[in-house]
Amino acid sequence: MVEWSDQERSIITSIFASLDYEDIGPKALSRCLIVYPWTQRYFGGFGNLYNAEAIKTNPMIGAHGIKVLHGLDRAVKNMDDIKNTYAELSVMHSEKLHIDPDNFRLLADCLTIVIAAKMGTAFTADIQAAFQKFLSVVVNALGRQYH
Amino acid sequence: MSLNQTDKERVKAFWSKVAGRADAIGAESLARLIVVYPQTKTYFAHWKDVSPNSPNVKKHGKTVMGGVADAVTKIDDLKGGLLSLSELHAFTLRVDPANFKLLTHCILVVLAAQFPADFTPEVHVAMDKFLAAVARALAEKYR
Numbered sequence: 063m064v065e066w067s068d069q070e071r072s073i074i075t076s077i078f079a080s081l082d083y084e085d086i087g088p089k090a091l092s093r094c095l096i097v098y099p100w101t102q103r104y105f106g107g108f109g110n111l112y113n114a115e116a117i118k119t120n121p122m123i124g125a126h127g128i129k130v131l132h133g134l135d136r137a138v139k140n141m142d143d144i145k146n147t148y149a150e151l152s153v154m155h156s157e158k159l160h161i162d163p164d165n166f167r168l169l170a171d172c173l174t175i176v177i178a179a180k181m182g183t184a185f186t187a188d189i190q191a192a193f194q195k196f197l198s199v200v201v202n203a204l205g206r207q208y209h
Numbered sequence: 210m211s212l213n214q215t216d217k218e219r220v221k222a223f224w225s226k227v228a229g230r231a232d233a234i235g236a237e238s239l240a241r242l243i244v245v246y247p248q249t250k251t252y253f254a255h256w257k258d259v260s261p262n263s264p265n266v267k268k269h270g271k272t273v274m275g276g277v278a279d280a281v282t283k284i285d286d287l288k289g290g291l292l293s294l295s296e297l298h299a300f301t302l303r304v305d306p307a308n309f310k311l312l313t314h315c316i317l318v319v320l321a322a323q324f325p326a327d328f329t330p331e332v333h334v335a336m337d338k339f340l341a342a343v344a345r346a347l348a349e350k351y352r
Contacts, residue, residue, distance in 0.1 A: 092330065093330045096331065096334055097330060097333050097337055114330055114331050174314075174318060175321045175328075178318045178322040179325035179328060180325070181322070182325065183322060185322050187261055188244065191244050194246075
C-alpha cells in the first residue's frame with residue numbers, strides 16, 4: 063500500500079479542489095497529442111488532428127480531455143487504495159481501448175506541465191513531488207491489469 | 210526523431226527569450242530533480258549539503274544550464290559540438306542516461322511555470338526534441 067504523508071494528501075486534494083477542469087483537461091490532452099504525436103493513433107474518430115492549431119481547437123478532443131481529467135477524481139477520493147479503485151478502468155484500457163500503458167505516463171507529464179504553467183511559481187518543488195508521486199501511482203494502477 | 214528546421218528555429222527563438230534567466234532556471238531545475246526524484250541525489254553524495262536551496266545545487270544548476278545554452282549554439286551538430294562533454298559524461302561522470310529524461314522533464318516544468326505564455330505546445334515539442342537530442346549526444350560515448 064502506498065504511504066501518504068498528511069502534507070502530500072493536503073497538496074493533492076488542494077490541487078484538485080481548485081482545478082479548472084474545463085481549462086486544464088483540454089489543454090493537457092491536446093498538448094499530449096501535439097508533443098507526442100504517436101498518441102494520435104487512439105483518436106482516429108475524433109475529426110481534424112492535422113496540425114497543432116486543429117488539435118487545440120478540436121471540440122471532441124476538448125470534451126475528452128475534461129472526461130479523462132475527471133477520471134482522476136476517484137483516485138483523489140481513494141488515495142489509500144488507488145490500485146483497486148482503478149482495477150476495472152485498467153481492464154477497460156487494456157481490453158477495450160488497447161492503449162499502450164506507456165502513454166499514461168506521457169499524458170501525466172503533459173498534465174504536470176499544464177498545471178505548472180497555470181500555477182507558475184506557486185507550483186513548488188514539494189508540490190511537484192507530491193503530484194508526481196500521485197500520478198505515478200495512478201499510472202501504475204491503470205497499467206496493472208494488462209496481460 | 211531528429212530536429213527539423215522548424216524545431217531549430219523554435220528552440221533558438223524561445224531560448225533568446227529565456228537565456229537571461231538561464232542560471233536561475235538551471236538552479237530551479239536541478240533543485241526539482243533532487244526533490245521530485247530523490248534517487249538522483251546518489252550522484253551528489255560528495256556534497257555535504259544536497260538540499261534544494263544549497264549553494265552547491267545553485268552553482269551546479271548554473272553549470273548544467275550553461276551546457277544547454279552552449280548546445281543551442283551548436284544545434285546543427287550536437288554530436289560534434291558536445292564531444293568533450295560527451296566524453297566527460299561517459300568516462301568520468303557515468304550518469305545513467307535514464308536521468309537525462311528526468312532532468313529534461315524538470316527543465317520543461319520550470320520553463321512552463323516561468324514562461325506560461327511562451328511555452329506553447331509547439332515550443333514544448335521543439336524543446337523536448339532538442340533536450341532529447343542533447344541527451345543522446347551526451348550519451349554518445351557511453352558504449
